[in-house]
Each structure stands twice: as C-alpha cells, then as structure tokens.
Amino acid sequence: MIRVFIPQDKTQGKTSIRGLWLNDKGQLFYDYLKVKHFSRANFSTLSKVYNQKAIFYIKNNKGYCFNYNNKLTDVLPKVIRFTIGKDRANLKGLIKRLLRDYKGLTIYTEPEGYLLEVYYNEGII
Numbered sequence: 001m002i003r004v005f006i007p008q009d010k011t012q013g014k015t016s017i018r019g020l021w022l023n024d025k026g027q028l029f030y031d032y033l034k035v036k037h038f039s040r041a042n043f044s045t046l047s048k049v050y051n052q053k054a055i056f057y058i059k060n061n062k063g064y065c066f067n068y069n070n071k072l073t074d075v076l077p078k079v080i081r082f083t084i085g086k087d088r089a090n091l092k093g094l095i096k097r098l099l100r101d102y103k104g105l106t107i108y109t110e111p112e113g114y115l116l117e118v119y120y121n122e123g124i125i
Contacts, residue, residue: 021104063119
C-alpha cells in the first residue's frame, strides 16, 4: 500500500497532519495534509491533478518525493519518529531542531499528543 500525502487548500480546512520543510534557501513552507491510500499510483498525474510541484509518498516504510517533471527526486530510506505529550513543553524546540538537521518533517496530531516523523537519507547524519 502506498500512502500519498495530499496538500489541502486552506479553504478545505485544517487537518490533523501537517508537513513542514525548508527549501534550499532556508525558507520555511508548510501544508495541511490528508493521506490517500493507493495500491498503485501515477505520481506525475497526481502532481498535476492536485496542482503540486511535488508529491511525497511512503511505500515499504521509505519516503519518496516525486516532482511534476515526472522524476523521482528523493528516496529517503531511513525514518525516525518522536512522540510528545499534549503539554508541548519541548515541541517548538524539537521542530526547529528537526528542520535544521533534516530539512523537513511531518506532524500528526493525536489524542494523547503529537507524533513527529522524519524521513531522511543515510548521509544526513
């Protein structure tokens, strides 16, 4: 099963999943995301259908980024996950650190707190 993260327009409302990433210039970007499950997917079509420059997806516990030029740009074979309670004492600092070190992460809002998930290449650490 392939989990594809589809950005949501602000008019569609907030979701419980948020993606944050830094571009090459260090600018912060974020999206509210919803997950769609596919058995197979044509990612070039998905990026055009959802009007996105790139689509992030997870398959076999690896992260992939597929851009609108019909090219796979990143394969991210490693993943780390953090859970943090509702008190959020260290949430902002942890997010800043993960963005600095990995350039992107996904935040899931859960009943007991937050799950932070980072996919990365082996060469980053």
